[in-house]
Amino acid sequence: MDSRLLGGLAPRTFLRRHWQKRPLLVRGALPAFQGVVNERRLVALAARDDVESRIVERRGRRWNTVHGPFDSLAISKRNFTLLVSGVNMHVDAADRLLRRFDFVPQARLDDVMVSYATPGGGVGPHVDSYDVFLLQGPGRRRWTIWLSPGKKIEYVVEPGDLLYLPPGLKHDGVAIDPCFTYSIGFRAPRGAELAAAFLDWLHERGLPDASYADPGLRPARHPAKIPKDLLRFSSRLLGRIDWTGADAADFLGRFLTEPKPHVVFRPARSAGPVVALDPKTQLLYDGRRFFVNGESFTVPASCAPVLRELADRRSMERRRLAAAPLAGLISAWLHSGYARLQRIQP
Ligand code: SIN
Ligand code: CO
Numbered sequence: 276m277d278s279r280l281l282g283g284l285a286p287r288t289f290l291r292r293h294w295q296k297r298p299l300l301v302r303g304a305l306p307a308f309q310g311v312v313n314e315r316r317l318v319a320l321a322a323r324d325d326v327e328s329r330i331v332e333r334r335g336r337r338w339n340t341v342h343g344p345f346d347s348l349a350i351s352k353r354n355f356t357l358l359v360s361g362v363n364m365h366v367d368a369a370d371r372l373l374r375r376f377d378f379v380p381q382a383r384l385d386d387v388m389v390s391y392a393t394p395g396g397g398v399g400p401h402v403d404s405y406d407v408f409l410l411q412g413p414g415r416r417r418w419t420i421w422l423s424p425g426k427k428i429e430y431v432v433e434p435g436d437l438l439y440l441p442p443g444l445k446h447d448g449v450a451i452d453p454c455f456t457y458s459i460g461f462r463a464p465r466g467a468e469l470a471a472a473f474l475d476w477l478h479e480r481g482l483p484d485a486s487y488a489d490p491g492l493r494p495a496r497h498p499a500k501i502p503k504d505l506l507r508f509s510s511r512l513l514g515r516i517d518w519t520g521a522d523a524a525d526f527l528g529r530f531l532t533e534p535k536p537h538v539v540f541r542p543a544r545s546a547g548p549v550v551a552l553d554p555k556t557q558l559l560y561d562g563r564r565f566f567v568n569g570e571s572f573t574v575p576a577s578c579a580p581v582l583r584e585l586a587d588r589r590s591m592e593r594r595r596l597a598a599a600p601l602a603g604l605i606s607a608w609l610h611s612g613y614a615r616l617q618r619i620q621p
Contacts, residue, residue, distance in 0.1 A: 276378065280304050280437070286378035294379075295406060295441045298420055300430055304437035310389075310412030310455045311368035314350070317391050320359050320366075321345045325537050327360040331398045338399040354395040356450070363387040363554055364538065369457075370554035371621060374589065376408060376459055381586075382531045382559055385462040392416070392450035400447035406461045409438040414454025421445040469530065476526040483515040528566030532557035540568070540612035547618035550605055551590035556613045558586040568613060574601070590620055 281289045282301035293299045312320070321328035321343045328343030333354040350357065363369040369387045376384065385405070389412075390398075400419070409418070411432040418438060421427045431451065432438060440446055448456065487508050534540075538555050552558055559566045563579045565586070574582055581599040585591045593616065596605050608614040 276375070279306065280375060289439075290378070293439055293441070297441065298422075298444065299439040300432075301437040301439075302433075303435050305410065305435045308410065308412060308435035310434075310457070311366055311372060312362060312389055312455075314391055316366070317357060317359055317362075317389060318345075318348055318350075320362065321348060321357060325539050326365065327537065329358050331356045331358065331396070333395060333397065333399065350391075351393060353393050356390050356392040356396040356398060358388060358390040358398070360388045361386045361535070362389045365554075367554065372410075372457065373459060379461065381557070383461050383463065385460040388458040388460060390456045390458070391453070392456070393453050394450050397447060397449040400445055402443055402445050403440070404442050405463065406442055407440050408459040409440065409448070410457040410459065411436045411438075412455030412457055414450065414452040416448050416450050416454050416456060419447045419449075464530070469527075472530050473523070473526050476529070477516065477518065480522075483512055485512055524561055525564070525571055528559055528561060528564065529569050529571055532559055532566040533569040542610055542612040543615045545609075545615040545617060547616045548593055549590055549617050549620050550585070550593045550596055550609075550614050551617050551621070552585070552614050553612060556608075558589075560586050567608075574604075590617070592620070 276286065278285070280301070282299065282304065284292070284299075289299070320326045322345055324344045326344070328345065330341045330343070330345070330348070332339045332351065348357070363373045363386055369389070373384060373387050392414075397416075400421075409432075411434055413434055416432050418430045418432060419427055420430075420440070421444065430436075430438065485508075487505060489502070489504060534555060534557070540553065540555060543553075556568055557566075560579075560583050563576060564571060564573050565582060578599040578601055581591070581595060582601060582604075585596065593605065596602065605614065609616065
């Protein structure tokens with residue numbers, strides 16, 4: 276990793292001092308960063324229905340939001356922002372940008388959001404619940420960060436500057452020039468969201484079943500009263516809902532790799548000796564158990580190291596995968612659009 280990215284800090288030091296704790300501004304983290312999309316490309320992405328986008332326009336101290344897709348889009352000269360999420364899924368260079376931050380586990384990486392703002396534009400002061408790296412593309416932006424009530428700092432950032440913000444810190448970025456900002460965002464499941472998804476998982480796996488029977492039923496003296504037997508039946512049945520640590524691990528892997536609702540995989544016509552995971556593919560593992568885009572499977576111990584290497588690095592020579600042997604799995608992934616072939620290893 277280029278040590279300029281974190282201002283000369285080793286990832287270990289950055290994580291210890293700053294991650295989830297305090298902001299960090301790195302001047303020239305990516306020197307001469309020109310961005311990876313221009314205004315036209317961003318507008319084209321915002322027109323797609325498999326891409327999340329929004330426009331925020333400021334009127335004084337009010338910010339108006341409209342959600343995309345936008346068939347036609349007029350960019351106002353001032354106080355305007357277009358924000359496009361998940362740009363890494365559609366633009367390879369944005370995916371490579373996201374992967375520069377893979378000293379944070381992939382399970383925590385979310386996406387690259389790109390904003391284009393005209394002078395005075397921004398989304399307004401707010402707090403995010405996730406960590407974020409804000410990388411400045413072309414144009415300048417003024418950030419105000421509230422460190423504690425009444426104590427704020429201001430930075431004017433230029434192309435290639437990087438601002439890390441931990442969750443929960445109020446901030447406000449206002450464009451000085453027409454400017455692009457790249458948000459490299461992270462995710463962390465909320466307990467209630469995780470638990471609700473686990474209950475769905477349990478449901479899908481199969482819940483204990485039994486029918487209630489009352490052959491010894493006697494005439495009801497209080498017809499509205501819930502019978503004691505029925506209460507006992509239901510509490511016994513619910514007590515039979517059971518899971519193991521392995522079930523929880525299988526669920527978590529599927530949950531973390533589940534594609535976002537609007538994601539579509541399309542097989543690409545591709546050629547070359549290198550297999551690369553599609554930028555939309557999430558491949559994670561836990562020992563010999565692998566999770567890809569919401570599915571799970573286990574491979575023999577002899578193949579696991581090669582597949583783990585593919586998961587960590589996201590591309591590998593096809594010949595090594597075939598020798599593992601994982602040729603069948605890779606063919607299926609090429610077919611479904613989970614992976615593609617390319618000429619060189621990035
Ligand atoms: C922006 O790019 O305008 C918003 C980024 C943020 O504050 O989270
Ligand atoms: Co923010």
